[in-house]
Amino acid sequence: MKKFTVLLIALLxxxxxxxxxxxxxxxxVNILFWQAASSLNPYLSGGxxxxxxxxxxxxxxxxxxxxxxxxxxxxxxxPTVANGGVSEDLTTITWNLxxxxxxxxxxxxxxxxxxxxxxxxxxxxxxxxxxxxxDGVESLEAVDDHTVKITxxxxxxxxxxxxxxxxxxxxxxxxxxxxxxxxxxxCTEQNFAPIGTGPFMVEDFRPNDVVTYVRNPNYRVExxxxxxxxxxxxxGDAESAARAxxxxxxxxxxxxxxxxxxxxxxxxxxxxxxxxxxxxxxVERLMVNHTNPDxxxxxxxxxxxxxxxxxxxxxxxxxxWMAMSKAIDRNVIAEQLYGAGGIATCNILPGPPIYASTNNxxxxxxxxxxANAMLDEAGVMDSDGDGIREYMxxxxxxxxxxxxxxxxxxxxxxxxxxxxEIGIETELRNIDAAVFFxxxxxxxxxxxxxxxxxxxxxxxxNGTDPETYxxxxxxxxxxxxxTGWLGSNVSRWYNEDYDALLDQMSQTxxxxxxxxxxxxxxxxxxxxxxxxxxxxxxxxxxxxxSVNGIAMNAWDAxxxxxxxxxxx
Amino acid sequence: MGKxxxxxxxxxxxxxxxxxxxxxxxxxxxxxxPTGNLPLTIPPEVRQKIREALGADDPFAVKYVKWLxxxxxxxxxxxxxxxxxxxxPGSEDRVRVISWATRGPVIDIIAERLPQTLWVVGSSYFLxxxxxxxxxxxxxxxxxxxxxxxxTFAMMVGFSVPTFFxxxxxxxxxxxxxxxxxxxxxxxxxxxxxxxxxQQLRQMFMPVTVLxxxxxxxxxxxTRASTLDNLQQDYIRTARSKGLTERTVVTRHAVRNSLxxxxxxxxxxxxxxxxGALITEQIFRVNGIGQYLIxxxxxxxxxxxQTVTFIFAVLVVIFNIVADVLxxxxxxxxxYS
Numbered sequence: 001m002k003k004f005t006v007l008l009i010a011l012l013x014x015x016x017x018x019x020x021x022x023x024x025x026x027x028x029v030n031i032l033f034w035q036a037a038s039s040l041n042p043y044l045s046g047g048x049x050x051x052x053x054x055x056x057x058x059x060x061x062x063x064x065x066x067x068x069x070x071x072x073x074x075x076x077x078x079p080t081v082a083n084g085g086v087s088e089d090l091t092t093i094t095w096n097l098x099x100x101x102x103x104x105x106x107x108x109x110x111x112x113x114x115x116x117x118x119x120x121x122x123x124x125x126x127x128x129x130x131x132x133x134x135d136g137v138e139s140l141e142a143v144d145d146h147t148v149k150i151t152x153x154x155x156x157x158x159x160x161x162x163x164x165x166x167x168x169x170x171x172x173x174x175x176x177x178x179x180x181x182x183x184x185x186x187c188t189e190q191n192f193a194p195i196g197t198g199p200f201m202v203e204d205f206r207p208n209d210v211v212t213y214v215r216n217p218n219y220r221v222e223x224x225x226x227x228x229x230x231x232x233x234x235x236g237d238a239e240s241a242a243r244a245x246x247x248x249x250x251x252x253x254x255x256x257x258x259x260x261x262x263x264x265x266x267x268x269x270x271x272x273x274x275x276x277x278x279x280x281x282x283v284e285r286l287m288v289n290h291t292n293p294d295x296x297x298x299x300x301x302x303x304x305x306x307x308x309x310x311x312x313x314x315x316x317x318x319x320x321w322m323a324m325s326k327a328i329d330r331n332v333i334a335e336q337l338y339g340a341g342g343i344a345t346c347n348i349l350p351g352p353p354i355y356a357s358t359n360n361x362x363x364x365x366x367x368x369x370x371a372n373a374m375l376d377e378a379g380v381m382d383s384d385g386d387g388i389r390e391y392m393x394x395x396x397x398x399x400x401x402x403x404x405x406x407x408x409x410x411x412x413x414x415x416x417x418x419x420x421e422i423g424i425e426t427e428l429r430n431i432d433a434a435v436f437f438x439x440x441x442x443x444x445x446x447x448x449x450x451x452x453x454x455x456x457x458x459x460x461x462n463g464t465d466p467e468t469y470x471x472x473x474x475x476x477x478x479x480x481x482x483t484g485w486l487g488s489n490v491s492r493w494y495n496e497d498y499d500a501l502l503d504q505m506s507q508t509x510x511x512x513x514x515x516x517x518x519x520x521x522x523x524x525x526x527x528x529x530x531x532x533x534x535x536x537x538x539x540x541x542x543x544x545x546s547v548n549g550i551a552m553n554a555w556d557a558x559x560x561x562x563x564x565x566x567x568x
Numbered sequence: 569m570g571k572x573x574x575x576x577x578x579x580x581x582x583x584x585x586x587x588x589x590x591x592x593x594x595x596x597x598x599x600x601x602p603t604g605n606l607p608l609t610i611p612p613e614v615r616q617k618i619r620e621a622l623g624a625d626d627p628f629a630v631k632y633v634k635w636l637x638x639x640x641x642x643x644x645x646x647x648x649x650x651x652x653x654x655x656x657p658g659s660e661d662r663v664r665v666i667s668w669a670t671r672g673p674v675i676d677i678i679a680e681r682l683p684q685t686l687w688v689v690g691s692s693y694f695l696x697x698x699x700x701x702x703x704x705x706x707x708x709x710x711x712x713x714x715x716x717x718x719x720t721f722a723m724m725v726g727f728s729v730p731t732f733f734x735x736x737x738x739x740x741x742x743x744x745x746x747x748x749x750x751x752x753x754x755x756x757x758x759x760x761x762x763x764x765x766x767q768q769l770r771q772m773f774m775p776v777t778v779l780x781x782x783x784x785x786x787x788x789x790x791t792r793a794s795t796l797d798n799l800q801q802d803y804i805r806t807a808r809s810k811g812l813t814e815r816t817v818v819t820r821h822a823v824r825n826s827l828x829x830x831x832x833x834x835x836x837x838x839x840x841x842x843x844g845a846l847i848t849e850q851i852f853r854v855n856g857i858g859q860y861l862i863x864x865x866x867x868x869x870x871x872x873x874q875t876v877t878f879i880f881a882v883l884v885v886i887f888n889i890v891a892d893v894l895x896x897x898x899x900x901x902x903x904y905s
Contacts, residue, residue: 036863038669038670039670045606045669046603046607125620127618127621127622128617129614131614182621186671188671192670206677207667207670207672207677208670208855209681209855212756235853235854235855236752236853240739240853243744248743248747248751250743250751250752433866434600434604434866434868435600435601437606438599438601438603439601439603439604439616439619459609486616488611488612
C-alpha cells in the first residue's frame with residue numbers, strides 16, 4: 001500500500017512539472033459553451049447551443065453577416081424581385097444552388113437535399129423546433145438538380161424564412177431519408193453526427209458533454225479551415241468559462257458570458273483575451289398585465305374578455321404605467337448589471353438600425369419627481385397615509401415575477417426600490433426558468449399564464465425581419481385558457497389599429513415602407529403600455545488573443561465564420 | 569445467512585417497484601417542461617408539437633407503463649444483443665429509453681459517462697478511506713495529543729467548507745496563478761501511454777483532492793469515535809494485562825472491532841460514487857453522471873431523470889443488503905437465522 005502511495009505522489013509530482021499542455025496545440029480550436037449541446041440536429045432541439053454546435057457542420061443557403069446583411073453561402077446570389085428570383089406577386093422564391101458544393105462524404109449537394117430538409121421539418125409528426133421558419137410555405141420543388149422553387153400560400157414580402165440563417169441548415173437527404181416524422185426521434189446515429197457541407201465533420205459526439213470535429217477534406221474553400229480539429233466542450237458555468245479563456249488560456253472561445261461586468265472586465269484585464277459583443281433585437285422588458293390577475297376571480301384570473309370587462313384594476317391607466325416607466329433608471333441597470341452586453345432602451349424593436357424608433361427616447365432619463373407629479377395630477381393619491389397610493393380605492397400593490405437568475409433578481413430589487421419612491425408597493429417573485437418558460441398548463445407560474453401584474457423576461461425577433469416578432473401582439477395571439485394558454489400576446493394587450501398595421505405589413509414588400517410600419521407598431525406598443533422596455537441585450541463572448549478572424553455575430557451563429565479563424 | 573440474503577433480495581423487488589413508481593410520480597408532477605428552456609422565439613404552437621412528438625403530454629399511466637416496458641424489457645434485451653452478438657425477434661421495433669433532450673438512449677449516455685465519474689469520484693473515495701482510517705485510529709489512540717487536535721481541526725475544516733468553495737480556490741491557485749493543473753476536464757482523453765496517464769492524473773488532481781478532503785473528514789471522524797469506544801472496553805484491558813504489545817492490542821483487537829461500523833458506512837456510501845458529485849463535476853466540467861442528472865432535471869427530461877434516479881435507488885437498495893450481510897460476517901454476535 002505504501003509503495004502505491006509513493007508511486008502516486010511521484011506521478012503527480014512528475015505531472016505537475018510538465019505544465020499545462022491542453023489547449024493551444026496550434027491546430028485545434030477549443031470552444032467552450034457552458035451549456036453543453038445535447039444533439040447535433042438543430043431541428044430537434046432548437047436551443048442556441050445545439051444550433052451553434054451544428055453550425056460547424058451543416059449550413060444554410062444564406063447566412064447573415066454581423067451587420068445583418070444576407071451573404072450567399074451555398075447559392076450564387078440572394079433572390080430578390082429585382083433579379084427575378086422572387087416572383088412579382090411575392091408568392092414564390094427560386095434559389096439557384098452553387099454547383100461546386102459537395103457533402104463531406106464526397107457526394108454532390110443538390111436541390112433534392114434542400115427540398116428534403118424542408119419536408120423533414122414540415123412533417124406534422126416530427127416535432128420540428130424551427131417549424132415557424134417555414135410559415136406559409138405551400139410547396140417545395142426541385143426544378144432541376146440545382147434549382148429549388150418555394151411556393152407560399154399567399155404573398156410573402158419577406159420570403160427568407162426557410163434555409164436562411166442558422167435555424168434551417170440543409171440536411172443530407174441520403175442520410176436522413178428514413179428519419180421522417182415519428183422516426184426522427186429514434187435516428188440517434190444521424191442526429192448525433194449529421195453529414196454536412198461545413199468546414200468540419202463530427203468525429204465524436206458525447207451528448208451534453210463534448211463534440212470533437214475534424215476538418216472536412218471536401219470543404220469548398222481551399223486552405224480552410226485553418227484548424228485541423230475543433231473541440232466544442234460544454235458544462236460548468238459562465239464565470240469559469242470566461243476564466244478559462246481570459247485567465248488560464250485553456251480555451252480559445254467562450255460563449256454567453258452573462259456575468260458581473262466588474263468580474264468580466266477584471267478578467268479581460270489579464271490581457272490574454274478579448275470580450276466581444278454583438279446586438280440583435282433582444283430586449284429585456286417588463287410585460288404589463290392588461291387583465292385582472294386577482295386570485296379571487298378563480299377561472300377568470302388573468303383571462304382577457306373581448307368586451308374589456310376583465311381589465312386590470314389600475315395598470316391600464318396611462319399615468320400609472322407611465323410613472324412606473326419614468327421611475328426606472330435604465331442606464332443604471334444596463335451599466336451595472338449588463339455591462340458591455342446591455343444598452344438602455346425605450347423600444348421593443350431596437351434593431352436592425354432602420355427599424356429602430358427614436359420617438360420614445362425620453363424614457364432614458366429617470367425622473368422620480370416627474371413620475372410622482374404625473375400620479376398626483378391623475379388623482380392617484382395616498383389617501384390613507386400608509387405610503388402607498390390608491391387608484392379608485394385599490395392600493396397600488398404590484399406583484400412582479402421573473403425567472404431565477406442573478407441579474408434578474410438584482411434588476412427586480414432596483415425597480416422595487418424605485419417604485420417604492422413613487423408610492424407603489426412591489427412584491428417580488430422568481431421562478432425556475434424551466435417552469436417559468438415551460439408550457440405546463442397545470443402550473444400557475446408560467447409566463448404565459450401571467451398570474452401577476454408585471455413580469456420580466458427577454459425576447460426578440462428571430463432574424464432581421466420583424467414581421468413575425470411584431471405579430472406577437474396580434475389580438476388573436478392573446479393567451480387564454482381556451483387555447484391551452486398557447487399564444488404569444490401574454491400582455492393580453494388589444495389594439496385594433498395595431499392589427500391593421502400588421503395586415504398592412506404582410507402586403508408590403510418595399511423595405512423602407514416595412515421599416516416605417518415596424519416603427520409605428522413599436523411606438524404603439526410602448527406608448528400604450530403593452531410593456532415597458534428596459535435593456536437592449538447583446539450576446540457577450542470572449543476569445544483568446546491568439547485566435548484571429550472572429551467576427552461576433554448576433555444575427556446568425558456566433559461560429560458562422562469558423563472556417564476563417566486562424567491562429568497567430 | 570444464504571437464506572437471509574435470498575429473502576432480502578426477494579423483498580427488494582417490490583421495494584424497487586414502489587420506488588420507481590414514486591420517483592416517476594414526483595418527476596411527472598413537477599411543473600417542468602422539456603421545451604421550457606428553448607428560446608422564446610419558438611412559438612407556443614411549435615412547442616406544443618414538440619411535446620406531442622416526444623409524448624410528453626401523454627397521460628401519466630401511459631408514460632409510466634411505456635417506461636417500465638422500455639427499462640425492464642427493451643434495455644435488458646438490447647444489452648444481451650450487444651454483448652452476445654445475437655438478435656432477438658422484433659429488435660427493429662424495440663424502443664429503448666430515449667432521452668427527451670438528446671433523443672439518444674439514456675443507458676448509452678450513462679455508460680459513456682460512468683468512466684469519468686468512477687475515475688474521479690471513485691478514486692477520491694478510495695483515497696479518502698485510505699487516509700481516513702489510519703488518521704482516525706491514531707487520533708483516537710492519542711486522544712487530545714497535538715496530532716489529534718490538528719487532525720480534528722483539519723477535518724472540521726474539510727467537513728464544513730463546501731466543495732464549491734474549495735474547488736474555486738484550487739482553480740484560482742493551481743490553474744490561474746501557478747498554471748499547474750487544467751481547470752477544464754477533458755473527458756475524451758484516453759490513457760494509452762505515460763504521457764496521457766500524466767495528463768489524466770493532472771486533470772484529476774484538483775477534483776479528486778477537493779472530494780477526498782470531504783470524504784476523509786467524514787470517515788475519519790467515524791473511525792475516531794468508534795476506536796475511542798473500543799479502547800475503553802474491558803477486553804482491551806484484558807489484552808494489555810495478558811502482556812500483549814501495544815501494537816498488537818491496537819491493531820488486532822481495537823481497530824478490528826472499531827472498523828465494523830466503518831465498513832458498513834463505506835458500503836452504504838458506495839452508491840454515492842455512481843451518482844457522481846454534482847457540484848464538483850460541474851465546477852471542473854467533469855461531465856459525469858451527476859452533471860447529467862442536473863441538466864436533465866433543469867431541462868425537464870423525464871425519461872433521463874427517471875432512469876438515472878432509479879438506477880441510483882436500485883444501488884442503494886442493493887448496498888443496504890450488502891451492508892447488512894457484511895455486518896453479519898464481521899460481527900459474530902449478529903446472526904440472521
